[in-house]
Amino acid sequence: MAMFSDLVKSFSSSDFPEADHLDPASVPTLRWGIVGAGDIADVFINTLKKHTNQQVVGIASKTPGKAEALAGKHGVEKTYSSYEDLCAQPEVDVIYIATLPSTHLADSLIAIGAGKHLLIEKPTTINAADAKTLYDAAKSAGVFAMEAMWSRYLPQASMIRKMLDRGTLGRIELIQADFGQDARDVARLWLPGASIVQDMGIYPIAFTEQILGLPNKITATGQLHSPHSEAMASAVFEYESGARAVITTTGYSHVPTRASVSGTEGVLLVDSPFFTPSGLGLREAVFNGQGPSWKDATGIAGHEGLCYQANYLASYVSQGLLESPLHTHDQTVAIIGIGEEIRRQIGVQS
Numbered sequence: 001m002a003m004f005s006d007l008v009k010s011f012s013s014s015d016f017p018e019a020d021h022l023d024p025a026s027v028p029t030l031r032w033g034i035v036g037a038g039d040i041a042d043v044f045i046n047t048l049k050k051h052t053n054q055q056v057v058g059i060a061s062k063t064p065g066k067a068e069a070l071a072g073k074h075g076v077e078k079t080y081s082s083y084e085d086l087c088a089q090p091e092v093d094v095i096y097i098a099t100l101p102s103t104h105l106a107d108s109l110i111a112i113g114a115g116k117h118l119l120i121e122k123p124t125t126i127n128a129a130d131a132k133t134l135y136d137a138a139k140s141a142g143v144f145a146m147e148a149m150w151s152r153y154l155p156q157a158s159m160i161r162k163m164l165d166r167g168t169l170g171r172i173e174l175i176q177a178d179f180g181q182d183a184r185d186v187a188r189l190w191l192p193g194a195s196i197v198q199d200m201g202i203y204p205i206a207f208t209e210q211i212l213g214l215p216n217k218i219t220a221t222g223q224l225h226s227p228h229s230e231a232m233a234s235a236v237f238e239y240e241s242g243a244r245a246v247i248t249t250t251g252y253s254h255v256p257t258r259a260s261v262s263g264t265e266g267v268l269l270v271d272s273p274f275f276t277p278s279g280l281g282l283r284e285a286v287f288n289g290q291g292p293s294w295k296d297a298t299g300i301a302g303h304e305g306l307c308y309q310a311n312y313l314a315s316y317v318s319q320g321l322l323e324s325p326l327h328t329h330d331q332t333v334a335i336i337g338i339g340e341e342i343r344r345q346i347g348v349q350s
Contacts, residue, residue, distance in 0.1 A: 009170075009265045011282040011291040017162035019155035021298075024307075027314035029053045033086045033116070035107055036098035037061035037070040038188075040121055043303045044096060044310075045074045051300055051307035054314065060086035083107055087114035094144075094313065097121055102193030105130045108145070112137050117317055118145040119309065123198040127350075128337035135329035144317050146309075146324040147332045149206055151275035153308040156296060157210075157326075159280060160261075160268070164211060169263030170285070173243050175211060177204035177259035177274065180232065180250030189251055195348075196230050198339045201249030203275040205338050206327075207259050208237060208245040214334055215239055222346035225251070235342050266291070277305045 032048070034041050037059055048054045060080040061067035067079035080086040087095060087110050095111040097104055097120040104125050111118055118138060124131045124147045138145035151157060163169065179200045183189050189199060208215075215237035222233035232250035239245075248255065259274035260267060267289060269281035277296040283289035300307065316324060323329045 008284050008286050008289075010284060011266060013292045013294070015163075015168055015282055016280065016292065016294045017159050017166070020158035021155060022308070022311045022315060024052045024311050027053075027311050028318050029055055030093040030117075030314050030317065031055050031057045031091055033057065033089065033092040033095045034059045034070075034098060035083050035086065035095055035111070037063070037066040038098060041096070041098035042070060042073070044098065044306050045070070045076070047300075047304040047307040048310055049074065051304065052310050054310050057091055058086050058089060083110050084114075087111045087116055092116060094119065094317070096148075100188060100191065100194070101126050101198065102191070105134050108134050109137060112141050112143055112145070115141065115143060117143050117313070119148050119313055120145065121148045123147070123195075123202050123336055123339070124332055125336065126193060126195050126198050127340055128333050131333045131336050132329075135323070135333065139322050139329070142322070144313070144322050145329075146313060146316075147327060148306070148309055149202075149327045149332070150306050150309045151203060151206065152210065152324075152326045153312045154277055154296075154305055155298065155308075156270070156278065156280055156294075159294070160211075160270075163268065168266060168282070169261060169268055170265030171241075172212060172261060172263045174262040175208050175243070175245040175260070176247075176262075177207045177245070178248040178255045179203045179257050179273070179275070180248065180253055180255040182254055183251045186251075190225060190229060192228060194229060195339070195343065196225075196251040197233050197249055197342050198336065200251065201233060201247065201342070202335060202339060204247035204249060204259070206335050207274065208247060209331060209335050209338075211261060212237075212239050212241070212243055212245060215245070215338070218338065218341050218345070220342040220345040222342070223252075224347060227349045230343060230346055230348050233342050233346055237338075271295075276302055
């Protein structure tokens with residue numbers, strides 16, 4: 001009779017597929033306009049300069065002096081105090097919406113009306129109905145639009161997709177993912193119309209969706225920050241296959257920010273922070289299972305990983321697409337809808 005250990009699937013480094021790397025020189029150089037001049041716009045422009053051939057030709061902000069300060073830091077020549085003025089410029093090909101989520105719909109409709117392609121910082125909007133309105137408008141206008149769910153375009157994301165396609169882990173039974181930090185001093189997260197679930201929790205939700213699709217049952221619990229915003233939330237997703245996913249997000253506590261995918265043949269670990277360029281581990285499907293690890297060695301770390309989505313967007317535009325094959329409009333809207341349901345269950349008043 002075979003020993004139990006003989007029945008366990010073991011892994012080697014060869015079980016890690018090759019990561020996809022889109023050569024920045026292989027996609028057209030688009031001219032970007034930046035709507036909003038906050039921290040994420042700063043990070044985005046920086047990584048475009050370092051890791052892509054994309055060009056930023058204008059920045060707009062309604063706050064006096066902010067566009068000028070950001071433009072001076074990055075050598076961008078033109079600034080605007082009006083989003084309409086920036087979007088009207090013929091030399092602008094694509095607009096990056098880097099404003100607060102509560103204004104994303106209105107800001108995006110300006111760009112769509114001007115015939116510009118769009119990358120909208122996540123979450124696209126706080127509710128699914130607004131997101132659908134936005135993407136329907138973009139498609140009707142014939143412009144490309146996608147949410148900046150940058151984790152879908154990382155090299156490690158392509159490896160995960162390939163491992164799932166190959167059945168490396170067997171039948172998926174459980175996903176666990178969390179993202180949280182003590183962000184009580186980050187004012188934008190607690191403004192009217194903001195949401196911890198949709199801002200931070202969207203990463204664990206999107207991670208589960210790309211692996212198991214949409215759940216047929218959601219059970220959520222959490223803690224309110226105010227009647228109109230949540231401090232933390234945990235949810236269990238159930239799927240027709242019998243699989244489960246457990247996600248946690250919080251604005252009050254620092255958590256590991258890791259993810260794992262458990263299958264009948266193995267366990268995939270995604271290093272912290274799981275939605276940034278990090279690393280992967282393959283473990284035997286036993287207690288304290290062992291196996292190989294892979295580390296992202298590109299030198300593109302942290303939020304510099306925002307560069308990948310820009311290169312993919314340029315590729316998609318050159319192909320005449322109107323949405324991302326890796327994160328479609330329907331997927332984007334559905335993920336936001338899951339966040340809405342979690343908020344509803346924990347008692348957030350809209």
